[in-house]
Amino acid sequence: MHAIDANPVIEFRDVSYRVQGTDVLRGLSLQVAKGETLVLLGRSGSGKTTTLKMVNGLVSPTSGAVLVNGATHTDVDVIRLRRGIGYVIQEVGLFPHFTVSRNIGVVPKIEGWNDARIQARVQELLQLVGLSPEIASRYPHQLSGGQRQRVGVARALAADPAILLMDEPFGALDPLTRDELQREFLSLQRRVNKTVVFVTHDLREALRLGSRIALMEAGKLVTVLSPHEFVKSDDPWASAYVRAFGDGLESAANRGTS
Amino acid sequence: MSGIGMNANKNDTSRWAATRIAALLTAVLSLSMLSSCSPSHEDRIVVGSKNFTESFILGELIAQQIEARTQLKVERRFYLAGTYICQQAILAGRIDVYPEYTGTALTAVLKQSAASDKAEVYQRVKTEYERRFGLTLGPAFGFNDTFAMEIRGEDARRLNVKTLSQAAQFAPQWRAGFGYEFMERPDGYRGLVATYGLHFAGEPRIMDLGLLARALKDHQVDFAGGNATDGLIPALDLFVLQDDRHYFPPYEAVPIIRKQTVHEHPEVARALDALNGQISDAEMQQMNYAVDAQHRDTADVAREFLRAKKLIP
């Protein structure tokens, strides 16, 4: 099910990245279609985070091209590019001196939205991510880990970007909260239908959340498969992953509905 | 609805912080700038002096003269540590008038070579001070406090020396003592030894001017660089060697006044004019002696002098 999209939202064309003598990425070619959730799966050092960061220009390829909506970030003003892309990271990175409301409203504010519009959007997003409205006036240090990451997601969605980048967003949370947030992510995706690139090392999470899984190892793209294909695959790396993760993967591949 | 109570005023943390800091800085800066922007002391005159007795006495004379003859309040900023400090203070307007010596002004401040003619030195200093610094030279007080190279009276009589040229042959047997400023000044130690070919025994001892005369008397030194108006000269039987080669320039004591002060308060200039030529060398020696040796209060000594001369009531 590896269809070549005529108009991919994100495209990697033979991208390589070399830093201080090490090849972090080699010859990466990949496409992300509109509305899909592409999971970058791999272990630490596989290059998955670097790949993600190339989408919003935090990292620039040494060779090859990264195109977002048909343009590389050298053509397009990278600041504008980033404002149109939601970015969620594992440590969340909320501004500690801003209230939740102000944190969520960062991008709308610098984009010139008026205060009333921002306030309305904040309330809307809080509801969307399952937080009660009074959280708006609290500060990050007053929230739990799960609440903080929900705010992180709300912040990323504030200016209604078409693309969402998520770098192991639930990795620092306890299993129960992680499970909760994964389920909410799925229902959220059904509602807002963003193009998502999601980085994880957890196969269960990948199978559950991804429409396609791009398996990476040592800077190279090994294979791109749908969750079902992945579980049944003969590819040595894919099957190694499957073995490592043990049972119950079918149900994960079915989005935990069976 | 949200953000009531203490959270409300923390909402704009960065802007609030910036404003506070800006306010604090502005307050401190304006407070301090208000103080020193062109100090016009209104109806106050600040009199300065250097940190030795004679300067102290002259300062007191100036202060009391102004107090008696004008309506102005006088503030005393005495014991400023030297020519440079006084010069800086008057340039910055922190003091309005202080007593200086023409010879010092010529060589140490204007950095010109010494001259021996009293009138010429006075005129040159007056012109240059007006031109370069905007400072006015008042009329001289009347005495010449030039450097006095002293030896003990008994040595002068025994060796039959009267001049510095004659003393040169005995210098190698003598330990010399000088004040700090004399050692450093261009019209001081260096020129002296060069002009007269003096070679003292060992390095000269540097000591406080006030202690030199006693050190000479007590045989701690044998040759001391003091001042002509030192009260201890007659008291301790010290002999002043004649400057036969006219090395030392004249050091007439004069008041230095800020031009601005003269403009705003011409009565100050008039008050100081009245002191012109009023103090002889001997009279200055007496006043110095009264304060240094008899430990009398400087203000009293000054007042006594002014009253005796009928300058103040």
Added chain:
Amino acid sequence: MNVIRFLLQNHTQVLELTMEHLWLVGLSTAFAMLIGIPLGIIIAHRPSWNRPVLASANIIQTIPSLALFGFLLPVPWLGARSDRLAILALTLYALLPIIRNTYAGIRGVDAAVIEAGKGMGLTESQLLFQVELPLAVSVILSGVRIAVVISVGLATIAAAIGAGGLGEFIFRGLAMVDDRVILAGAIPAAILALLADFGVGWLERRLRPR
């Protein structure tokens, strides 16, 4: 007490010298902040400059203050007026604590916060003014506090070269061998230093991020 009576009797002069002192400290600290804070920000963002800048500021600090005043005396324009000279010297001495604390404050901001900010599309200056500086302001202020307290002390030495200020009382008192005059300079100077320490310290605590 004798000193108190002296201070009251000469209150105009005490006030005048205190104002001169504040002028020296205030102006030099302001200059040091204007130069030091931007410098600290620059080296925090470009770590390769970090060592030469901090090393230079450190070298300046090790020069004994009276010696520095002496070096600068022969410099034209600057040396002509000792208050100019004093202000320059005081500014130089205030630089190290301010640069170093600005650097530390900005580097101390959580890297995740910076990354999130960049990824969201904040420009460099937006990141600096809305995130980095507000989060670093407390540490920067502690550098300013150190600088001010040092300056109040150093400014007393500046009187030795004729720059005025409370040190003048101290030097005059020493020449006159009069304790009251010495204390009339030393006590207000100490009070100034304490007030500055307390005042800026209070501001520091208020602005500390949660």
